[in-house]
Amino acid sequence: NAGVTQTPKFQVLKTGQSMTLQCAQDMNHNSMYWYRQDPGMGLRLIYYSASEGTTDKGEVPNGYNVSRLNKREFSLRLESAAPSQTSVYFCASRYRWNTEAFFGQGTRLTVV
């Protein structure tokens, strides 16, 4: 039982490059989330998908796009990376709004 799998674990980008962070869950969860973690800021919600076929902006969506490819997969895309997007990114999923979320291991992204 893999839970939530994120790839890659580490990435270094140059300013202006693009990349996609992949996330997949095998728990048949309805909701999926992308968060970023910065020192002293906790986890801030970038985008979420409450159910298959829907996506919505969170607290800090600028510079990102997402795709809920199917029930299992939720990807995050940086079209033109900026140094301000240097962060640790976490994907999460959960069954319902009132259940615990399960997290991937995180992606450490550095934009130079």
Added chain:
Amino acid sequence: AQKVTQAQTEISVVEKEDVTLDCVYETRDTTYYLFWYKQPPSGELVFLIRRNSFDEQNEISGRYSWNFQKSTSSFNFTITASQVVDSAVYFCALSEAGKGPMDTGRRALTFGSGTRLQVQP
């Protein structure tokens, strides 16, 4: 809007001391859930507890206990007889029921900024 405040940025204690991590939340809803997560130095996020807004009973799990008080909008976490392995960042989080299934924004999980706990041997 929903908000979670963890005013303690960093706490340092000596092993075997008791320590309480504070969590204060803001919500417009009467139906909501509160959560605590642990992030050890390895970086993963580990779920610790979930509590709904209608259950104010304190909970104890081994050396961990949680005190939920709606009157003060607080959900504090106490570690008794702390150990070095308790060193981690601890996050409190909130989900609201909102107006129903379509109110997805309020149903997303909102985190506090975290408290870093250092337990010295």
